[in-house]
Amino acid sequence: MRTIGQALAQNLVDRGVEVVFGIPGVHTIELYRGIEGSEIRHITPRHEQGAGFMADGYARVSGKPGVVFVITGPGLINTLTPMAQARADSIPMLVVTGVNRRDSLSKGLGLLHELPDQLGLSQTVSKHAEQVASAEALEGALHRAFAAMEGRPAPVHLEVPTDVMPLPGPSAVTSLPSSDPILPDLSLVAARLAEAKRVVILAGGGCRTENFALTQLAEKLDAPVVQTVNARGLMHGHALTVAASPSLASVRALIEDADCVLALGTELGPTDYDMYATNTYPQMENMIRIDICADQLARHEAVLTAVGDLKHCLPMLAEMVARKAPNDGAERAAQARAAAMEEVTALGLGYDAFISQIEDLRAALPHAVMVGDSTQAVYAANLVYDHDRPGGWFNGATGFGALGYAIPAAIGAALADPAAPVIALMGDGGAQFTLPELGVASDENLPILFVVWNNNAFLEIANSMEAAGIKATGCHPGAPDFSAIAAAYRLGFKRTTPEALSQVLAEVLPLSGPMILEVDMSA
Structure with a gap:
């Protein structure tokens, strides 16, 4: 007997899904029965937010929807931030979660991971959200979810009650629907x-x-x-x-x-x-x-x-x-x-130096995928920077603007295209939002260069507060010892200054595995 969990996994394989980012839990065990022995590669992040951002980076580079499996309640809530980032940037993402048994929903019984209205919560950021309440509903729900990711792409959510997952699933997958492209009169x-x-x-x-x-x-x-x-x-x-x-x-x-x-x-x-x-x-x-x-x-x-x-x-x-x-x-x-570069230099924020450093990275690793967080170097390059790979420059500093994007999204990008050089760009503050995801880069031995500009501050925010006549409060969280972090996660490590960046890049490249390159901004 094939369960609904197994049928769901096979349906995903038939739709071209090769990778799922997920953290298993007691409410999704039956979904994993479907992954066992399938053609799907499972990647285990350290937090559901990391799972969502990995799916985002994977989707941008592969051109396929990023797929996430997370648990009921906190699993979905932790994934909402990446879903919102994906919604803002038109990125296709399928989030599959559990939900408590059908007869308990909306009754406030105090079940584990219970939410008053999980589906309603996800609808605030998803383009389509639906509950799979029976075996007969599975394929239609998947058809509608994938159809919703056509047109303007966006995240979609399917929830499967825990008492539905182990039920007998449909015996066969029907033919997948296709749609013709929109061809307007131009x-x-x-x-x-x-x-x-x-x-x-x-x-x-x-x-x-x-x-x-x-x-x-x-x-x-x-x-x-x-x-x-x-x-x-x-x-x-x-x-x-x-x-x-x-x-x-x-x-x-x-x-x-x-x-x-x-x-x-x-x-x-x-x-x-x-x-x-x-x-x-x-x-x-x-x-x-x-x-x-x-x-x-x-x-x-x-x-x-x-x-x-x-x-x-x-x-x-x-x-x-x-x-x-x-x-x-x-x-x-x-x-x-020329005028744009003069204008950015005249801001007096050192953005011209950051742009030069990004260009050094581009020269050292041509045609790399550069994935950025909200940090000054990325803000600078978003103003003026000509990248050398179509679709190879994206970051969390625009749209929804979520911190912690760079590390997991770069991991997703590297998994989508193992032949592509991948560089993650971040500050010390943003890095700490998703720092544990470095463990995934280590597990998978992904040759990603994690570049961290370390000024021991949320300096952009500190500057903005002071410009508004407000004392910079809460803007100086202590940075970790990044060399110790690299050692803890079995990553390579190198520290440099902005002036020596180009020279150090020549010394450490090519990479044989993931590496943290800390740019010391204290001088």
């Missing part, structure tokens, strides 16, 4: 672009898999391409690339000088377009938007919109658009890049 978009003389393209995370088509379109239009954080790595080193934040005055000037703005796969969110919280946006004349989500398109005024997946729409549009005679696109892009 003729009006192409016509508008043909009329424009000074186009600027805004490339968002929806473009991150379409480097060739974006390059082709930009060259045909002679259009500078401004990249949001989740689009960095596209068109690396290209004369039309503006890998700088549209929150900067210099980049806003480029956008406002355009007679047509083509916004592709970007929600135009303030963490990209108004990170200084001025409640102002660049003025965008004749904005055209293409996005997979109709709701997003309705949130900002545009002269023309089209609903569609950029995986299909970008190549279509690049083929449709006629090549314009080269004008001054490359010159406008170069001026914006």
Whole structure:
């Protein structure tokens, strides 16, 4: 007899799931009966928040949904933060949990891990949440969950009551449903672009898999391409690339000088377009938007919109658009890049030095996946930095903005693409949110370079408090001895200064396993 837990695992295998991130507990034991002997690789994080962030990093690099198995109650609650980060950044994630037996739900009986309404709680951050209450309901629930991750991707949640998991499951998996891609009519978009003389393209995370088509379109239009954080790595080193934040005055000037703005796969969110919280946006004349989500398109005024997946729409549009005679696109892009770097340097926060260090890391490990936390080096590079791998620059400093993202998300990224160099970027404060997940890197012997800028502070917050005339309170938690942490988790370790970073990188690379590289900021 095949149980529901076993049927669920087989259904996941049939849908291409290869890795599950989970921490087993008494309320999920029957789910693990399905994993035993299956083709699924199970990764055991040290905390459910780590499981969720690992699934996030895995999904971004693999292009497949990240799958999480966690227990009822606290397991789900600990996963809500990663789910919210994934929701903000349009990342597909399937969270499977237990829930107490059906006859106890919502009765307040005081059962272990009981919540008043677990499903209702998850619905605050998930795109779809459903309870699997019987064997007959399993496949339909999985169909709906995976369908919900199509369109604009997001986390989804399925809960299985403990008294349902061991029941006899469906005898066979039915054929999986398929859906045709959304293919809008882009003729009006192409016509508008043909009329424009000074186009600027805004490339968002929806473009991150379409480097060739974006390059082709930009060259045909002679259009500078401004990249949001989740689009960095596209068109690396290209004369039309503006890998700088549209929150900067210099980049806003480029956008406002355009007679047509083509916004592709970007929600135009303030963490990209108004990170200084001025409640102002660049003025965008004749904005055209293409996005997979109709709701997003309705949130900002545009002269023309089209609903569609950029995986299909970008190549279509690049083929449709006629090549314009080269004008001054490359010159406008170069001026914006130079002005953006001057603007960041003038902030006086040392961001130019951080950007230089990130570039040293890129030079030492070309085409690496760089996964960042909320830390000054990442804030700096989010303002101005041109990465060299499409889809290879992402971090928790935008969108939901969760600390503790870098370590587990980098582990997920390394598991998704074992051939890719992976670098995790963090400060000493953020590292301590998910420090135990280093044990997973050790267990799996993943050659990840964990770079920790150690200033013994939440320095960005301390600076912000002092700038507001408030004494920096609660901003100086003591940092651990990172060399001892590395030894405890069987990781390599090296300490350096910002000035010696490039030299030290040459000494420690290539990696044979995970390593902590501490950048001492005390001098």
